[in-house]
Amino acid sequence: MTQEEKYNLAKWAMQHALDSGADAASIVISESKSSTVDVREQKIDTLKEAIQSSLSVRLFVDQKYSAHRTNRLDKQELAHFIEQAIAGTKYLSPDPYRQLPDPALYYQGNGQELGTVDPSYDTVDPATKVKLAFDVEKEAFEKDERIISVSASYSDNTNSRLMVTSNGFEGETKNSSFSLSASVSVNGGDARPSEGWYERAIFFDQLKKSEIGSLALERALKKIGQEKIKSGKYDMLIENRAVSRLFYPLLSALDGYSIQQKNSFLIDQLGKKVASEKLSLVDDPLIPGGLGSKLFDGEGLAAKKRTVFDKGVLGTYFIDTYYARKLEMEPTTGDTSNLVFELGDKDLESMVKGMKKGILVTGFNGGNTNGSTGDFSYGIDGFLVENGEIIQPVSEMNISGNMKSLWMSLAELGNDPNPISSWQIPSMLFEGIDFSGS
Numbered sequence: 038m039t040q041e042e043k044y045n046l047a048k049w050a051m052q053h054a055l056d057s058g059a060d061a062a063s064i065v066i067s068e069s070k071s072s073t074v075d076v077r078e079q080k081i082d083t084l085k086e087a088i089q090s091s092l093s094v095r096l097f098v099d100q101k102y103s104a105h106r107t108n109r110l111d112k113q114e115l116a117h118f119i120e121q122a123i124a125g126t127k128y129l130s131p132d133p134y135r136q137l138p139d140p141a142l143y144y145q146g147n148g149q150e151l152g153t154v155d156p157s158y159d160t161v162d163p164a165t166k167v168k169l170a171f172d173v174e175k176e177a178f179e180k181d182e183r184i185i186s187v188s189a190s191y192s193d194n195t196n197s198r199l200m201v202t203s204n205g206f207e208g209e210t211k212n213s214s215f216s217l218s219a220s221v222s223v224n225g226g227d228a229r230p231s232e233g234w235y236e237r238a239i240f241f242d243q244l245k246k247s248e249i250g251s252l253a254l255e256r257a258l259k260k261i262g263q264e265k266i267k268s269g270k271y272d273m274l275i276e277n278r279a280v281s282r283l284f285y286p287l288l289s290a291l292d293g294y295s296i297q298q299k300n301s302f303l304i305d306q307l308g309k310k311v312a313s314e315k316l317s318l319v320d321d322p323l324i325p326g327g328l329g330s331k332l333f334d335g336e337g338l339a340a341k342k343r344t345v346f347d348k349g350v351l352g353t354y355f356i357d358t359y360y361a362r363k364l365e366m367e368p369t370t371g372d373t374s375n376l377v378f379e380l381g382d383k384d385l386e387s388m389v390k391g392m393k394k395g396i397l398v399t400g401f402n403g404g405n406t407n408g409s410t411g412d413f414s415y416g417i418d419g420f421l422v423e424n425g426e427i428i429q430p431v432s433e434m435n436i437s438g439n440m441k442s443l444w445m446s447l448a449e450l451g452n453d454p455n456p457i458s459s460w461q462i463p464s465m466l467f468e469g470i471d472f473s474g475s
Contacts, residue, residue: 038068038090040199040209046092046110047201053116054096055203058123061097061137063202066090066110071194072163074170077186079178081167094119098126102135134362142368143206144333144340152326154211155240158195161215166191169246173219176250181258185222185229189250192216193241206337214328215244219253223261228432230260237457239326256399259420263432265474266421272395272448273436273470274388274422277455279400280462286406286413286440287312291345291353293360293371295408302411302440303351312349312444315381319344320353322374329374329459338370345376349445376460381450385464388451390425396434396472397422404435411440417472434474443467 038046047064054062068090075083092115093106103126107118174189195213200206215238222231234252238244275283287303295301303311322331322340331340336358344352356364357371389397397420404415414437421428451464 038066043068043199043209044201044207046112047199049112050092050094050115050119051201051203054094054119054123057120058127059096059098059203061203063095063137063200063206065093065198065200067093067196067198069194069196070158072166072192074166074191075188076167076170076174076190077188079171079174082188084167086163094122096123096126097135097137098123100131100133100135101126101129102132103129134359136358136362137202137204138206138336138338138358138368140205142339143337144208146208147332149323149332150325151323151330151332153213153239153330154195155213155215157241158193158213161193161241166193169217172246173217173250176248177219177221177254178250180251180254181223183223183225183258183261184254185224187219187221187250187254189219190217200337202337208333208337210331210333213239215239215241217244217246217249219250221250221253221257223254223257225261225263228261228263230257230263230430232256232260235457237328239328260418260430260432263418263430265433266429266431266472268473269471270469271472272392273398273467273472274385274392274395275398275465275467276385277451277453277462277464278457279398280465281455281458281460282401282415283413283440283443284460284462286408286411287444288355288373289408290411290440291351291355293354293356293364293366296354296356297360297363300408302409306351307354309351310349311351311441312346313447314348315447315450316346316349316444317379318346319377320374321377324375324377327375327459328457329376331374334370334372336371338368340370340374343369374459376462378450378454378461378463380452380454380463382452383449384453385451388449388464388466389422389427392422392425392466394424395422395466396420396431397427398436402432406440413438413440413443431474434472437471437473443470446470 072086105122170191199209218235220233236245290301290303361368400418402416406413449466454461
């Protein structure tokens with residue numbers, strides 16, 4: 038559908054909902070395209086393409102709320118779908134906190150372009166996609182006698198999301214993404230270490246297309262000989278692509294749902310120091326070409342740059358309209374965008390050289406965090422470091438502790454923000470972490 042056709046259909050559906058008994062309504066029309074190529078042992082393992090369209094409707098009826106979705110976009114069928122949805126909503130329990138946002142908080146439209154979609158998406162032909170996947174696999178295939186298996190993948194997707202609401206919002210977002218990845222497993226004696234590497238970009242011509250398979254192989258070979266080491270307190274340096282596993286629980290504690298459900302260890306902590314002074318970051322949705330850039334969030338609230346932490350002091354929660362009303366707070370947004378950290382001045386290699394004794398963590402295996410208390414336990418993969426030198430690979434070890442004390446122990450950030458994520462997290466060094474092993 039053209040943009041005009043989508044807007045006409047969305048407005049028709051919204052008006053039909055109001056005419057059929059809804060007090061308010063929000064309509065979203067989504068369209069997406071995607072393709073995937075998986076190769077293994079020099080053969081195509083998976084080849085998929087998909088095109089999808091759907092219409093979602095959020096209904097507010099007599100202080101009752103429901104959400105529905107269909108991919109049948111014929112008006113006659115949609116009319117029946119909406120009428121049935123409204124009839125069903127009337128049987129639900131009232132929830133007075135469910136309302137559309139204050140129109141004053143909506144994105145008003147300023148024509149700004151954020152560069153989140155590649156206009157040449159449809160020009161990348163299937164043969165090119167297949168070749169890229171095979172090229173990645175060839176970088177590792179049969180390059181070492183210890184290799185057990187090599188696989189590689191190419192994937193892409195583009196999507197658009199057009200929304201209208203009965204209290205005045207209209208807007209559309211568009212995004213695209215291209216990625217290449219490789220996974221390698223090797224014979225390490227009693228163990229079979231495996232590793233991978235992944236690249237991602239909004240624009241096809243900016244996607245890194247080489248050294249993916251070779252990096253996956255190099256990382257897998259380095260893990261041969263992994264073993265437990267003595268339990269104790271070690272400094273912990275976490276590679277930038279792995280830090281998100283420990284950052285996610287901290288961010289989840291800022292979510293309106295977690296706070297309202299008393300499942301957050303950061304309740305009532307706005308304006309208070311909850312982490313090391315080394316932790317400063319902003320949520321900036323308006324970065325041109327950012328992987329998380331957007332002009333408005335999932336409700337239509339205008340996107341704004343916000344300070345999340347300033348030298349360890351908590352600056353904001355992520356609260357949508359519903360939980361803002363339940364918590365009697367002002368809504369901010371229910372979604373993160375581009376998380377931009379204040380960086381240090383060293384790369385990962387320099388940070389390793391600065392360690393007297395510690396563990397470089399390159400990945401996590403299982404584990405969890407208690408949202409309400411912050412207590413955590415995670416399995417790790419990595420390397421023992423002594424006097425700035427990597428001594429041996431380690432595995433089958435756990436870290437444990439509490440999120441509040443962990444983030445207070447943050448001692449240094451690298452200058453290497455993760456380039457393939459909207460969370461631009463650099464490598465991070467934590468002091469005195471409990472490791473359990475042999």
